[in-house]
Ligand SMILES: Nc1nc2c(ncn2[C@@H]2O[C@H](COP(=O)(O)OP(=O)(O)OP(=O)(O)O)[C@@H](O)[C@H]2O)c(=O)[nH]1
């Protein structure tokens with residue numbers, strides 16, 4: 001797994017990495033940071049014309065009606081930076097690329113292989129745009145590529161390892177450090193930091209009071225990081241208020257746990273969330289904007305939350321959320337969700353469309369906020 005982490009750093013720096021799938025060597029590079037001549041340089045290194053691997057979400061945006069899985073779009077050698085961007089995450093691809101050309105390119109789509117799937121998994125884990133330049137290394141170029149690997153200029157990663165880098169190693173989370181931190185709304189708080197085994201993400205469990213000693217379900221909030229909302233009180237979402245309300249509610253319930261999860265932007269990362277916001281300003285809703293970037297409507301996984309709860313010895317919870325996916329994910333992880341309790345921020349002119357889309361398209365239980373109605377805080 002060590003090579004995978006290093007590969008992620010190289011990709012984030014704009015360097016190519018070599019993905020090894022059986023006997024095939026594939027050069028992989030991120031779209032971010034690609035320059036005017038990146039495609040031709042990659043072609044030179046590999047001895048093969050590069051392709052662009054696109055996620056099924058992005059393929060759907062490009063008009064591929066049958067986009068059930070990722071695929072590879074062969075490029076021409078002269079493909080420049082702007083065209084790459086238009087294809088990978090441009091908002092109006094049919095205008096930028098041209099309808100006819102796009103239709104041609106769609107016809108030339110090739111099914112993705114292990115190295116292509118590995119490339120997209122690496123991009124996602126690296127919080128980059130989920131699109132990758134890939135080029136098969138020819139026999140003629142193989143010695144030159146091996147030489148670069150040997151001298152340490154590039155590094156190689158096995159496709160099987162890279163493909164699974166999003167899943168994480170269950171049970172391998174490290175409990176790193178902790179401290180007592182009194183909060184304005186809850187005096188007796190202990191912050192416990194957990195680090196994922198690959199060292200790339202850290203999550204914090206805020207233990208309020210002394211939960212988990214009795215038979216009762218532990219009040220629990222799973223909060224996904226939102227820098228703009230949590231820290232700056234952004235009006236585009238309701239996260240900051242939810243965060244503070246969660247602390248106060250857990251305190252009022254006699255103590256519990258808040259997991260502050262490194263899942264900024266529903267798991268797409270801050271850079272991509274800012275891109276998505278810019279798309280939303282042109283009229284897309286929160287889910288469509290993510291799809292234009294190549295992401296699904298929610299990229300979060302909750303295995304890490306289950307791991308932290310295991311580490312804290314918590315098996316039964318009262319979950320503070322309006323998101324049925326969180327209830328389902330915990331149940332799937334073997335945590336008994338005894339009760340769901342609603343948790344709201346307030347509605348304003350800037351977050352109304354965001355909350356409506358979550359309610360209407362993602363099934364979040366937000367009627368009480370949107371319509372001023374009553375939420376029964378239903379049992380799951
Ligand atoms: N991609 C994307 N992420 C957003 C947007 N607005 C907010 N977010 C992120 O959405 C996440 C919201 O997290 P939560 O409040 O934990 O979860 P939730 O899914 O709304 O469910 P609740 O438990 O009901 O609050 C955070 O990671 C925010 O950064 C947006 O427009 N686009």
Ligand SMILES: [Zn+2]
Nearest residue numbers: 226229237239
């Ligand atoms: Zn937010």
